[in-house]
Amino acid sequence: MSASDRLGAQAEPSIEGVTRPRQQDAPLLSARGLKLAFGGVKAADGIDLDVMPGEFLAIIGPNGAGKTTFINMTTGYLRPQAGSIEYDGQPILGLSPRVLVGKGIGRSFQLPQLFTEHTVLENAALAIAARAGLWSPLVPLLRPQWRAEAMALLDRFGLAPLAEVRADALNEGARKLADIAMAVALQPRLILMDEPTSGVAAAEKMSVVETLVRVLRDAKVTAVFVEHDMEVVERFADRVAVWSQGRIAALGPPETVLKDPAVLRDVIGIEPAHSHA
């Protein structure tokens, strides 16, 4: 998918639906019995998951476990063969990514989807213009209010000093933040992030995560993120879901799940020190 597909897909203005009262403790996202097989590969084999408003839920698991498939199903890029997904109490299966963005479901990608020949500021302004339902490579920066909003957005992500830098000249940490800033420009209530720290140098990884967590918490955005770095999971996730062969093998707070001997062995690759042979 190209960067322009991404914004093109998000450019349609949202239609305000009738919101019905929700219980305080109702999940924002609720998946039940999701199944999807590619040939003989079961990428989802009965996924049940509730994500509560305001929580940060990390998804961990080995390569090929079906983590990205879950994000693709939730954001309208893949349709499961069985099961249901509700967002804010409403069924969303079959809705396009564009419609889901309008409903407040944002996403960032493993490989950032930026307009590489444009500056960071232009990228942000384009996302803001897309939210307004307008699309033109030139119009956004001609509108002073979009430029001002784009600068304010970049400032929240600590990217203001890089506003005039072309996206293809950014290091990976800044690129990831710029990508997430574009998703935040679309004002999501829920964001799904596929490996927000992959490729980011170890020295800057924590500051990248601290920045994005601060911005998302300030904006009261609920987050689901795929993560391979257990230190990041431990520090920033409220709960962890462990994916294994298309199923959720464990779910709970990091302090519990990351001590589970099976998780240590199968996901993190550490043999537990004391086993009951």
Ligand SMILES: Nc1ncnc2c1ncn2[C@@H]1O[C@H](COP(=O)(O)OP(=O)(O)OP(=O)(O)O)[C@@H](O)[C@H]1O
């Ligand atoms: N569009 C597709 N067509 C065919 N097979 C697919 C497709 N998408 C995913 N798969 C397969 O489904 C399985 C789960 O893939 P998925 O990308 O969801 O795993 P993952 O847990 O995100 O892995 P990774 O950590 O490597 O990104 C893999 O075996 C993958 O090859």
